[in-house]
Amino acid sequence: MQNLAPALGIYVSIPFCRAKCSYCNFASGVYGADRMAAYVEKLTAQIRQAPERAAAWGGQLPTRVDSLYFGGGTPSLLSVSQLNDIVKVINEVFSVDASAEVTLECAPGQLRDELLRAMPGLGFNRVSLGVQSFVDHEASAVGRTHTRTITLNEIERLRDSGIDDINVDLIAGLPHQTRQSWRDSLAQAIATGVPHLSVYMLDVDEDSRLGREIIAGGTRYGVGMVPNEQTIAEMYTEAVEQFCAAGITQYEISNFARAGRRSRHNLKYWTRQPYLGFGLDAHSFLSTAAGEAIRVATSDDLTAYLDPSISDDDRGTITPVSRAEALEEAWFLGLRLNDGVSLTDITREFGESAIQAFQPILNDACQQGLMEYDEHRARLTHQGRLFANDVFQKFLGVVNSGAPLIQPQGVFA
Numbered sequence: 232m233q234n235l236a237p238a239l240g241i242y243v244s245i246p247f248c249r250a251k252c253s254y255c256n257f258a259s260g261v262y263g264a265d266r267m268a269a270y271v272e273k274l275t276a277q278i279r280q281a282p283e284r285a286a287a288w289g290g291q292l293p294t295r296v297d298s299l300y301f302g303g304g305t306p307s308l309l310s311v312s313q314l315n316d317i318v319k320v321i322n323e324v325f326s327v328d329a330s331a332e333v334t335l336e337c338a339p340g341q342l343r344d345e346l347l348r349a350m351p352g353l354g355f356n357r358v359s360l361g362v363q364s365f366v367d368h369e370a371s372a373v374g375r376t377h378t379r380t381i382t383l384n385e386i387e388r389l390r391d392s393g394i395d396d397i398n399v400d401l402i403a404g405l406p407h408q409t410r411q412s413w414r415d416s417l418a419q420a421i422a423t424g425v426p427h428l429s430v431y432m433l434d435v436d437e438d439s440r441l442g443r444e445i446i447a448g449g450t451r452y453g454v455g456m457v458p459n460e461q462t463i464a465e466m467y468t469e470a471v472e473q474f475c476a477a478g479i480t481q482y483e484i485s486n487f488a489r490a491g492r493r494s495r496h497n498l499k500y501w502t503r504q505p506y507l508g509f510g511l512d513a514h515s516f517l518s519t520a521a522g523e524a525i526r527v528a529t530s531d532d533l534t535a536y537l538d539p540s541i542s543d544d545d546r547g548t549i550t551p552v553s554r555a556e557a558l559e560e561a562w563f564l565g566l567r568l569n570d571g572v573s574l575t576d577i578t579r580e581f582g583e584s585a586i587q588a589f590q591p592i593l594n595d596a597c598q599q600g601l602m603e604y605d606e607h608r609a610r611l612t613h614q615g616r617l618f619a620n621d622v623f624q625k626f627l628g629v630v631n632s633g634a635p636l637i638q639p640q641g642v643f644a
């Protein structure tokens with residue numbers, strides 16, 4: 232039976248870090264206690280107003296929540312009392328399942344004893360660790376302050392406190408990384424026994440310090456030691472193979488899990504389930520009563536976000552998603568998953584023409600070895616995952632919607 236009231240996922244953006252990583256282009260930074268306190272106050276007020284704001288957007292807001300994700304930034308930098316304030320107001324406004332997946336992003340070595348002890352009481356049952364590399368000089372070259380020893384110790388502390396649902400983020404393509412050092416990081420990640428791993432191929436953004444240094448032709452941040460695209464692609468392929476051999480199955484372009492340990496929260500982004508984002512540079516997706524949807528993005532400017540003279544709706548963007556755009560999204564978001572897109576579901580939701588319109592693209596991508604499909608499902612091949620954005624662009628062109636590619640939140644921090 233179709234579930235007419237899917238549960239909501241909530242993302243809470245905490246854009247504060249102890250140091251800025253050289254490759255990072257997120258709306259995050261190093262700020263003092265005053266700014267953090269003002270931010271939490273603003274955030275909790277926004278959460279309280281969520282039902283009214285969603286109604287004003289025309290969005291249907293489920294009250295039941297089955298996933299909460301505190302990302303950033305480094306949300307573990309907030310005090311226990313600040314995290315408690317946020318969790319408390321969420322529970323006042325929404326009905327959070329007792330079995331909800333509740334994730335806190337942490338930087339290894341920055342999880343205080345006090346917070347670790349308080350986490351179960353706050354409801355946190357999952358931690359995502361921004362490790363990026365187990366090789367110390369690679370981590371320090373991009374501004375990470377942890378070492379392999381610190382990370383392994385952090386995983387043990389989490390397990391000792393009863394949290395074993397742990398994700399480790401890794402990046403392929405860091406400055407100084409080699410095929411051999413990457414193998415070392417992969418082997419160590421597998422050896423930790425964590426149930427979930429994420430691997431991102433470094434895509435240097437011009438808004439990061441590393442990107443600006445490359446454009447300026449400089450030498451700082453290990454610019455000359457960034458592996459080339461071909462090597463990064465080979466590193467990614469090696470991760471897929473090594474994890475698969477260790478029983479950690481790829482389920483999305485960047486995500487891998489042991490049996491039964493996929494991230495409920497992240498899956499919402501790719502299956503177009505409703506989610507609500509609070510805070511800086513947060514994104515929301517809600518259905519509307521008319522059977523369409525809206526996407527809402529908040530400002531990525533902290534000063535504007537905190538400015539009481541600017542109305543909340545002037546700080547971000549509200550974008551209606553038409554049926555045609557929804558169809559494109561169903562394709563390019565669903566194709567991120569290794570399970571691919573169910574052709575039956577697409578037909579049921581959008582009609583027979585939804586497959587026919589994309590048939591030439593499917594055939595073309597199959598001929599190029601980027602996709603495969605049968606009468607039930609269409610999916611990317613491994614080669615297709617390496618060039619996923621190119622494939623997704625083909626699906627965007629069909630109805631010429633110009634709909635933005637939505638970057639999943641809560642990853643890669």
Ligand code: SF4
Nearest residue numbers: 248251252255304644
């Ligand atoms: S990568 Fe993560 S920890 Fe590093 S500066 Fe960006 S948000 Fe902060």
